[in-house]
Amino acid sequence: MLTGEIVGLRVRREEDVPVLHSALYDDVDTRARADSRPWRPIPPDSAESPYAVRGRTEGVATFSVVHLDSLELAGEASLWGIDTHNRSAHVGIALLPRSRGRGLGTDTVRVLCRYGFIGLGLHRLQVETLSDNAAIIRAAARVGFRTEGILRRSSWVSGTFVDQVVLGQLAEEWSASGSARSGD
Numbered sequence: 001m002l003t004g005e006i007v008g009l010r011v012r013r014e015e016d017v018p019v020l021h022s023a024l025y026d027d028v029d030t031r032a033r034a035d036s037r038p039w040r041p042i043p044p045d046s047a048e049s050p051y052a053v054r055g056r057t058e059g060v061a062t063f064s065v066v067h068l069d070s071l072e073l074a075g076e077a078s079l080w081g082i083d084t085h086n087r088s089a090h091v092g093i094a095l096l097p098r099s100r101g102r103g104l105g106t107d108t109v110r111v112l113c114r115y116g117f118i119g120l121g122l123h124r125l126q127v128e129t130l131s132d133n134a135a136i137i138r139a140a141a142r143v144g145f146r147t148e149g150i151l152r153r154s155s156w157v158s159g160t161f162v163d164q165v166v167l168g169q170l171a172e173e174w175s176a177s178g179s180a181r182s183g184d
Contacts, residue, residue, distance in 0.1 A: 002063070002115055004107040009063035009077055009115070012053050016064045018044045019073055020051040023096045032158050033130055034094060051076065059083075061115070065095065065108050074099035077108050079116050079125075087123040089116055093136065105139040113143055117171045124170050130155060131163035144177040145169045 002009040021044035025031050028039050035050075042048050054062075059082045065075040075095035082089040093108050109127075116122040127140045131150065141147075145167040153161035 002111050003068060004111040006068055007074065007104050007107045007111060008066045008068050008071070009108070009111050010066060012051070012062055012064045014053055016073055017049060017051045017053065019096070020076055021049050024076070024094050025050060029158065033133070036155065065093070065104065067099070067104070074104055075108075077112055079112055079120070082120065087121065089120070089122055089125055091125050091127045091140070100135065105135055106142045109139050109143045113169065113174055117174050122171065124168060127167040129165055130157065131165050137165060137167065140167045143169070144174055
């Protein structure tokens with residue numbers, strides 16, 4: 001398990017799937033904001049569930065987020081689009097509603113950065129999110145990500161186009177910040 005100050009990132013387990021699927025996928029409004037593909041009903045026990053336990057998948061490192069004090073499931077996190085040639089990846093997190101607003105997002109992003117920069121030897125990590133997703137923008141900024149741009153009206157969400165924010169961080173920026181030492 002990868003550990004931070006208050007979260008652990010561990011391998012996805014079968015018992016995580018129904019909880020994640022129910023809280024994060026079956027909430028259509030939330031899922032529509034997190035995924036560029038149109039929502040469609042998928043049963044939690046389907047291999048098509050975005051939370052299904054899979055073997056090693058090239059270009060993706062998927063984790064379940066747990067509270068370190070109780071090991072209770074708190075959400076999911078991933079590095080996706082891992083590009084070993086350019087040494088870059090995208091950061092993604094989704095916390096269960098009961099786990100939001102408690103600092104877990106910031107700690108999760110910090111642990112993903114440590115894994116990406118140290119564990120995988122990546123050079124660049126990137127976050128893309130809707131411009132009104134203040135929680136992830138704030139969490140990423142606390143860990144040292146910088147806003148690199150706005151993709152104007154680039155995301156179709158619930159019948160309207162919404163701006164997307166792109167944030168990035170380079171390995172040397174992360175190493176120079178206090179984030180590299182936090183949680184160790």
